[in-house]
Amino acid sequence: xxxxxxxxxxxxxxxxxxxxxxxxxxxxxxxxxxxxxxxxxxxxxxxxxxxxxxxxxxxxxxxxxxx
Numbered sequence: 001x002x003x004x005x006x007x008x009x010x011x012x013x014x015x016x017x018x019x020x021x022x023x024x025x026x027x028x029x030x031x032x033x034x035x036x037x038x039x040x041x042x043x044x045x046x047x048x049x050x051x052x053x054x055x056x057x058x059x060x061x062x063x064x065x066x067x
Contacts, residue, residue, distance in 0.1 A: 002026040004036060012040040022048030 004026050011019055021044060025033045034044055 004028070004033070005040075008037055008040040008042055012042055016042065018043045018045035020044070020046035020048060 019037075019042060021033065028036070030047075037044055
């Protein structure tokens, strides 16, 4: 289990204002992560997530091309 509060505290103390996160949010919802980050004056700037070509592309209306 990750120590998100401790990590956010370290980021804030180091002067970071934004960060990117990946994984499963340590069992939290995206909203809970945003709220927790905000308590340390941080903002989630990006997220690393697995991309499922068949479902996600249709959902977001993206055009996916094969390299």
